[in-house]
Amino acid sequence: MTDTDLPMRDLPLHNWPAHALLAAYRQRTLSPVEVTQAVLAHIDRWEPHLHATYLLRPEAALQQARASEARWLRGTPQGLLDGVPATIKENIATRGDPTPLGTAATMLAPALEDAPPAARLREAGAVLIAKTTMPDYGMLSSGLSSFHPLAHNPWDLACGPGGSSAGAAAAAAAGYGPLHVGTDIGGSLRLPAGWCGIFSLKPSLGRVPIDPPTTGRAAGPMTRTVRDAALMMQVLSQPDTRDSMALPPAAIAWDSFEAGPERVRGLRLGLLLDAGCGLAVEPEVRAAIERAARLFEQAGATIVPMRPFLTPAMLAGMDHFWRMRSLADLRTLPPERRARVLPYIQAWADSAAAMTGMEVFEAGQQFHATRVATVRACSAVDYVLSPVAPMPAFAAEAASPTGDPLRPLEHIAFTVPYNMSEQPAASVPCAHTAGGLPIGLQIAGPRFDDLGVLRLARVFEQLRPALPPWPAPPAG
16 A cells, blocks of 8 residues: 555645645645645654655745745646645756765765756745765765765665665655655666665656766656655646756656556566676565565566576776776866865776876766667567665665676666666566565556656556554654
């Protein structure tokens, strides 16, 4: 059972999904002010333990909520999300606020304008509760940062939420309102979503305009339900000329995401349980993904076992190219600022110092090689099922599952291919380990078929067994 299936009266306000809040505003049975107050009170209880937020400003949020309340009372809501609490990842610029990129090395200058996802939420009337934390430069799958306090996972405070959309995933799982926006260049939406037991969609490249754009980088929704993510996509996918890699505007019926199990009949679903490189899939994770595949099969899909298509050379090449890019960025900093960067990131970047021009060129070629291999492998099936990550959440203090800056990307082999192929891919809560940690199922689809991925994820929400209730803040 999901929040969508429960009577709303059985849920505290901070756990209400966005569509239910909007219906209540429309009927005048709830006010954006009381909802925002409830969310802020809940954050007060959780935040000393999670450290998920940056620029949490209760009075500014309440001011937005009061303006939204006035609009609803006049019968003139501003947009699709008017009065719904939302958070935005720290690296998505918001007008007048500094964007530290998770690192103490950044000069804290106020942003001159909202980046596209922030602008779309503001235009739609969302109540921007806070920004959410991330690791240094977004180059870790953890909540470890030289600028922000260490982020934790609400399911187990000894574990991290993943990253780089660390605070966003923790906030969504903990109930900091229904809507959260993160970014992803190798798994930074899906990995923390999987480890925190929430839903996230990495859209097709360019579907959600961002600024600055770069190869593989996407922004997307992080929510508890597919329905709320589909609602966000109606807003986030609106055009913005600042993204030079944006897709042409498309009339996508995001509100037609609802799909029953009958929709999977006749589909060929690839099942990928070996990424081809990186860390081995742990037994509990493998078993959970196999169970998910059987549920689809029982609903009428054909499950097609897939051979791995990502090679160690591809993963190493992308890693080495990113090391050199980071080294070039760090070398622009004066020594006193560079010394503030997280030591793990410094060691990772410095390891590229001896690379030759030919080695950098060969490393850069692996992005396209990954793209070609991914598209070829996926062309034989309609959608691909796989783990999001080979293991559940790891220790909060660790920069990565290996803890080794020379083996930093061993856990992203299932997620990074779809950044390079520009295909949509979602993380859907699938199961929990015996120790209570979430496991994410990844669903990847053909390029541009974002709606199809949402529909298949919605089917799985209905097929999967009941999940544990959302975690509560520690007492006291």
